[in-house]
Amino acid sequence: MADVLVAAEHRRGALRDVTYEAITAGRELADARGGDLHVAVVGGDVDGFAEELNREGVDAIHAVDDGEEFDHNAYQAAVSTLADRIDAGAVVLPNSVNGLDYAPALAEALGVPIVTDAVGFDYDDGLTVTREMYGSKVETTVDVAGDRFVLTVRGGEWPPAEGVGDATVEAADVDIPESGARVTGFEEVGGGDVDIADADVLVSVGRGIEEEENLELVEELADALGATLSASRPIVDNGWLPKNRQVGQSGKVVTPDVYIAVGISGAVQHVAGMKGSDTIVAINTDPNAPIFDIADYGIVGDLFDVVPELIDEFA
Amino acid sequence: MKVLVTVKEVAEADDDFAIEGTDIAESDLEYDLNEWDDYAVEAAVQLAEAGIADEVVTVTVGPERAEETIRMALAKGADRAVRVWDEALDGGFADVASKVALFEAVVDEEEPDLILGGVQAADTGFGATGVALAERIGFEHAAVVNQLDVDADAGVAHVHRELEGGVEELTDVDLPAVLTVQTGLNEPRYASLRGIRQAQRKEIAARDLSDLGLTADDVESALTITEMYEPESESDAEIIEGDAGESAGRLAEVLRDKGVGA
Numbered sequence: 001m002a003d004v005l006v007a008a009e010h011r012r013g014a015l016r017d018v019t020y021e022a023i024t025a026g027r028e029l030a031d032a033r034g035g036d037l038h039v040a041v042v043g044g045d046v047d048g049f050a051e052e053l054n055r056e057g058v059d060a061i062h063a064v065d066d067g068e069e070f071d072h073n074a075y076q077a078a079v080s081t082l083a084d085r086i087d088a089g090a091v092v093l094p095n096s097v098n099g100l101d102y103a104p105a106l107a108e109a110l111g112v113p114i115v116t117d118a119v120g121f122d123y124d125d126g127l128t129v130t131r132e133m134y135g136s137k138v139e140t141t142v143d144v145a146g147d148r149f150v151l152t153v154r155g156g157e158w159p160p161a162e163g164v165g166d167a168t169v170e171a172a173d174v175d176i177p178e179s180g181a182r183v184t185g186f187e188e189v190g191g192g193d194v195d196i197a198d199a200d201v202l203v204s205v206g207r208g209i210e211e212e213e214n215l216e217l218v219e220e221l222a223d224a225l226g227a228t229l230s231a232s233r234p235i236v237d238n239g240w241l242p243k244n245r246q247v248g249q250s251g252k253v254v255t256p257d258v259y260i261a262v263g264i265s266g267a268v269q270h271v272a273g274m275k276g277s278d279t280i281v282a283i284n285t286d287p288n289a290p291i292f293d294i295a296d297y298g299i300v301g302d303l304f305d306v307v308p309e310l311i312d313e314f315a
Numbered sequence: 316m317k318v319l320v321t322v323k324e325v326a327e328a329d330d331d332f333a334i335e336g337t338d339i340a341e342s343d344l345e346y347d348l349n350e351w352d353d354y355a356v357e358a359a360v361q362l363a364e365a366g367i368a369d370e371v372v373t374v375t376v377g378p379e380r381a382e383e384t385i386r387m388a389l390a391k392g393a394d395r396a397v398r399v400w401d402e403a404l405d406g407g408f409a410d411v412a413s414k415v416a417l418f419e420a421v422v423d424e425e426e427p428d429l430i431l432g433g434v435q436a437a438d439t440g441f442g443a444t445g446v447a448l449a450e451r452i453g454f455e456h457a458a459v460v461n462q463l464d465v466d467a468d469a470g471v472a473h474v475h476r477e478l479e480g481g482v483e484e485l486t487d488v489d490l491p492a493v494l495t496v497q498t499g500l501n502e503p504r505y506a507s508l509r510g511i512r513q514a515q516r517k518e519i520a521a522r523d524l525s526d527l528g529l530t531a532d533d534v535e536s537a538l539t540i541t542e543m544y545e546p547e548s549e550s551d552a553e554i555i556e557g558d559a560g561e562s563a564g565r566l567a568e569v570l571r572d573k574g575v576g577a
Contacts, residue, residue, distance in 0.1 A: 011478070070484075072456075095442075097478050100434070101458040104411060104443035105450035113537035114411055116441050128541065134328045134339060134438055141542040142408075180455040180489035187475070187483045201575050225576045237499035243481070250477050258573050279573055281566065282552070286330045288545075295552040297569055299562045309563030314576045 001147065002035030005088035007079050008053055009098055010044050011070065012186070015052055018094035020160030025118075025153045026092040027057040027161065032123035033147075036060065038086055039167070042078045043067040046171075056163035060086075062172040072102035073179035080109050081174045090127075095152035097250075107150040114150040115142060119157045127151070136268060136290050155249075156272065190244030190252070199228035201258045204247055204274070206232040208263020208284060208303055212240045218262055221307050224314040230254065232261075232270045248273035263303045266291030283307070316467050316490075318359040318368045319425055320393065321418060321432035321445065322352040322375045324384035337540045348384045351433020355496045357503040358463055359431050360392035367467050368429075370394050374421050376404070376414060382519055389514035390506035396517070397421055401524040403531040411443045413534040415451050418444070420527035422452050427491070429472070434459050434495040445495035455492040461500050465490075 006026035008019040023039060030037040036059035041049045046063035053061050064078040075098075083091055091106065093099045095117045107114035119139070120130035127144040129151065196202060203222040209215060215235075222229040229245065236246040247254050249269040259277035264270060266282070266289055274280070275294055282295035283303050292298045299306055324346050332343035348356075362368035373388045374397045375381055385396045399417050422430070430449075435442035442458075449456035461483065462475035467490075476484040477497050488494070506514070524530060555562045555569075570576060 011482075097459045097476065100442045101446065101456075101476070104445075104447035105456070107443075108412070108415065108447040108450040114441075114443055114447070115538065116443050131440075132546070133440065133543070134326070135440075137328045137332070137545070138334065138339065138543050139546045140337070140540050143539045143541050145537040145539075180492075181457060182487045183484055184487055185485045186478075187485060189481050189483055225570070227575070233498065239502065246481075249479050251481055253480070258570065258575055260570075281570070288330065288548075292552050292554075293548055293550045295550070297566065298550075298552040298554045299566060300554060301559055301562060305559035306563050306566075309560045310567060313563055313567035 001087055001089040002033040003038060003086055003088040004030040004033065004035055004090045004092060005038045005040060005079065005083050005086065006092045007075065008039055008041040008049060009070070009094050009096060010041070010049060013044065015049055016094070016096070017160060018096050018155045019053070020055065021155060021158040022092050022094045022153055023053070023055060023058060023161035024158040029090055029092060029121070029123055033090065038062060038082070038088060040064065040079055040082050042075050043069060043071065050169045054165045054167045054169065055161040056165045057161060058165045058167040061167045061169045063169065064172050064174050066174070066176050069183055070098045071179060071183060072098070072105070073181065074176045076102045076106050076109065077176045078172070078174045080106055082172060083110065089148040091150045093150065093152045095154050099152050103150055103152050110148070110150070112148040112150060113144055113146070114152070115144060116152045118151055118153045121151070137288070154268070190242070194228060194244065196228055196230045196245060196247065197252050197254050199254070199256050201225060201227035202230045202247070202254060202256045203227045203260045203262060204230040204232065204264060205235055205262050206264030207234045209235070212238070215240055217304070217307055221262070221311050224311045227260070232264045232267075261291050261295070262307060264291055265289045266294065316368050316428040317370045317372065317425065318362055319422065319427035319430045320352070320355050320359045320371060320373045320388065321430065322356065322373050322385065322388050323349045323433070323436045324375065324377050324381040325349040325436050325438040327437065334543050334545070337543045339543070346380065346384065348387050349433050349436050351435055351437070351496060351498060353503040354498055354500045355431040355433050356388045356391055356393060357501045358496060361501065362465060363392065367465050372397065372425055372427070374399065374418065376400065376409070376417055378405070385519055386514045387506055389517045390510040391504055392510065394517065396519045397425070397522060398519055399522045399527065403524060403534055408536055408538055408540050409534060410536040410538040411441060411447050413536050414444050415447045416529060416533045417527065418448050419451050420529055421522070429465065429490060430454065430493040432493070432495055434497050445493050449493035455488050455490070456494065457486055457488045457492065458495045459497050460494045461497040463494065463496070463500060
């Protein structure tokens with residue numbers, strides 16, 4: 001019951017970084033509980049993946065050979081079977097799109113509580129999870145009753161597990177019931193004529209622009225600066241700019257020399273896509289907006305006042 | 316085909332807010348229909364308009380105040396609503412399993428063929444209720460759906476799931492199913508004046524625990540919020556002071572130093 005089980009995540013033949021972060025979080029939890037750390041890998045090149053997953057601190061790797069890509073039915077069956085088989089009380093998964101596609105069902109099937117999107121935790125006779133609420137405006141600590149639970153961990157909060165470990169690797173046989181949800185393929189979105197990932201300077205616009213007509217103002221700024229126009233999710237959701245302009249977790253990851261965030265609050269999904277920019281400039285009315293936490297330069301002000309002045313400077 | 320839409324009235328904190336105990340002060344919160352659920356409502360109403368859905372029922376867990384939010388969903392075209400609340404839920408933090416117990420009881424009453432809901436709620440951000448509900452009631456599911464095409468005759472929903480990094484997964488989900496939807500799935504409509512007037516006459520059925528055949532034990536939360544605080548700012552940003560003209564001038568210097576506009 002003290003043991004911890006982490007499930008790896010892979011896509012199109014490669015393990016995803018969040019897997020190694022979840023392993024670090026899982027090791028931390030296993031240490032606190034005085035247990036072993038098990039890693040499950042389901043589908044794809046399980047033998048190759050098992051080798052890569054053998055990082056420092058991993059005690060055992062269980063390879064479930066089933067299918068090529070993620071299938072929530074197979075993942076749920078494999079992880080719940082393994083959790084029972086090794087008597088793991090805690091299951092740690094990445095808080096990814098696929099994690100959220102089976103972790104809640106897994107918790108329900110195991111009859112244990114679930115806490116998602118952890119940014120930190122303490123374990124001392126019981127689990128206390130740190131999470132954000134109200135759009136990252138506050139942090140909360142959440143106590144979990146009992147010592148069996150499913151926990152999903154936010155990407156980027158734990159360092160990836162490194163080194164080479166001496167885990168035992170074994171093929172695990174699991175009965176996978178037939179699924180009523182079948183993956184039929186993948187599709188790249190966006191495309192289009194502009195690749196914002198290639199731009200040296202990006203002017204990026206967010207919800208603060210309020211109306212589609214106002215986009216013209218930011219386009220003018222991008223022109224004046226010789227920059228490329230990009231956007232945060234709400235602008236693309238509204239259909240004001242095409243998907244290939246979206247910066248963020250579900251859009252493009254960009255690393256320009258200069259990133260100017262105009263009216264963008266800086267939700268964690270957006271920040272994931274642009275935090276690698278050399279210089280980050282933020283213009284926003286809310287001084288507590290998370291974008292200022294990662295900005296190098298900030299103007300706390302109304303974009304409708306500041307941007308026209310800035311255009312004049314470069315006109 | 317009957318579509319059930321789970322909606323939530325979410326609280327949003329003002330720019331300036333105070334924390335009282337383990338929550339934000341009531342006076343600093345504003346309530347609104349959860350953005351993700353707005354897309355779910357729109358998807359359901361579009362299914363009705365296309366003749367695929369015969370009835371769209373919304374269900375929410377919330378106190379009487381939440382009726383304002385439900386009326387919004389009704390004004391946009393949902394046929395009727397169920398609001399679940401009970402004293403036992405007052406003041407506590409309902410975990411995923413508690414909400415699932417409530418929704419399960421409503422599903423037993425309504426017997427929908429398709430359940431739609433937002434992938435997450437803007438306030439708590441758990442992102443778990445829909446998928447956990449599917450498991451409890453034995454429906455198929457898909458999370459983070461950003462494209463939806465229901466083939467009722469074949470009993471299949473063809474969906475796209477939005478993965479990270481600009482990749483979408485194409486999945487066929489057998490009905491009955493629970494789908495949790497991502498923003499951008501469609502363009503949620505504004506409630507028309509006519510819709511708002513009609514919504515006043517639509518039924519909002521109130522249900523408490525005993526109506527649903529549940530007890531307080533069924534909604535006892537395994538999670539307790541023990542602390543709430545403002546995160547420490549990690550900012551080392553140079554904040555450029557001054558009025559719009561001055562700050563824009565100073566920023567222009569910084570940008571020129573970085574080679575912008577050269």
